Amino acid sequence: MYLLQIEVFGPLGQFNLQEIDRGGVQGDPALADYFVLFGPPGVGKGTQAERLKKGFNLAHVSTGDLFRDHLKRETELGKLAKSYMDRGALVPDDVTIGMVRERMKEPDTWNGMLLDGFPRTIAQAESLDDLLAERGERLKQVLFINAPKPVLLARLGNRLSCRQCGAIYNANTQPPKVPGVCDVCGGEVYQRADDRPEVQLRRIDVYLEQTMPLADYYEGRGLLTKIDGEQSIDEVYESLRQVVERAK
Numbered sequence: 001m002y003l004l005q006i007e008v009f010g011p012l013g014q015f016n017l018q019e020i021d022r023g024g025v026q027g028d029p030a031l032a033d034y035f036v037l038f039g040p041p042g043v044g045k046g047t048q049a050e051r052l053k054k055g056f057n058l059a060h061v062s063t064g065d066l067f068r069d070h071l072k073r074e075t076e077l078g079k080l081a082k083s084y085m086d087r088g089a090l091v092p093d094d095v096t097i098g099m100v101r102e103r104m105k106e107p108d109t110w111n112g113m114l115l116d117g118f119p120r121t122i123a124q125a126e127s128l129d130d131l132l133a134e135r136g137e138r139l140k141q142v143l144f145i146n147a148p149k150p151v152l153l154a155r156l157g158n159r160l161s162c163r164q165c166g167a168i169y170n171a172n173t174q175p176p177k178v179p180g181v182c183d184v185c186g187g188e189v190y191q192r193a194d195d196r197p198e199v200q201l202r203r204i205d206v207y208l209e210q211t212m213p214l215a216d217y218y219e220g221r222g223l224l225t226k227i228d229g230e231q232s233i234d235e236v237y238e239s240l241r242q243v244v245e246r247a248k
């Protein structure tokens with residue numbers, strides 16, 4: 001249990017210290033709302049980020065989406081990223097960190113953001129600490145959504161994405177109303193190149209080797225909250241919503 005001490009005015013205008021149960025997550029109201037959505041490929045980070053973004057009015061910063069946007073625009077960065085993404089490898093840290101640094105200059109990130117798919121290495125986590133420290137901020141929580149490998153593979157194997165707006169669908173459980181057409185923007189719904197079976201497996205291996213150690217990194221700093229990603233989309237959202245609400 002986490003007790004927050006607040007100052008309240010007594011009947012005679014004097015200060016009293018009162019303790020409030022914040023229910024297990026230590027939030028610092030003085031900080032803006034910087035959260036990391038952490039977890040393996042296909043666990044539902046993007047799905048949940050879109051919901052949380054609306055619920056809490058936070059910027060959604062997905063490094064995967066940013067790379068895919070560069071790919072679509074055929075920028076140099078996009079061409080470089082593609083060579084790594086197509087084989088399920090991580091894009092080099094300096095490139096990824098530079099891209100996040102640029103994204104964080106946009107004013108929608110100043111009140112807080114949901115980082116999705118970043119950081120993925122200890123070097124990225126340390127850079128994020130620095131980027132936030134530059135604006136006098138630090139992370140409030142790392143929301144670790146987890147699920148076993150067979151669940152991840154089933155989700156990735158059926159995932160469909162909108163090429164235009166990035167909306168996420170599932171051929172089995174959440175298909176678009178008109179096949180191949182995005183409900184939100186009318187764009188083309190397609191299967192991501194890195195959702196091919198052999199690349200899915202590689203991405204999960206890369207996650208286990210290079211990204212999973214970050215869970216200990218954040219647990220050691222008292223920032224990690226574990227969420228059961230096997231639950232339904234609504235149930236995962238409710239678990240996340242409660243943590244974010246308390247951490248605010």
Ligand code: AP5
Pocket residue numbers: 039040041042043044045046047048062063064065067084085086088089090091092096116117118119120124155156158159160168169170171173174194203229230231232233234236
């Ligand atoms: P990225 O785009 O971040 O991919 P990822 O981490 O592999 O995660 P996914 O987007 O595949 O899964 P998700 O957790 O968002 O699941 P989703 O919500 O879509 O990265 C792609 C590549 O870019 C990397 O491989 C790397 O090359 C590069 N990259 C990105 N960031 C990088 C970084 N920081 N450093 C270096 N390289 C980087 O859901 C999946 C499916 O499951 C959907 O169909 C959805 O409908 C369904 N679903 C979701 N939740 C549930 C649920 N609770 N129940 C049932 N179905 C569900």
Ligand code: MG
Pocket residue numbers: 045046047062064117
């Ligand atoms: Mg995603």
Ligand code: ZN
Pocket residue numbers: 162163164165166167182183184185186187
């Ligand atoms: Zn769309």
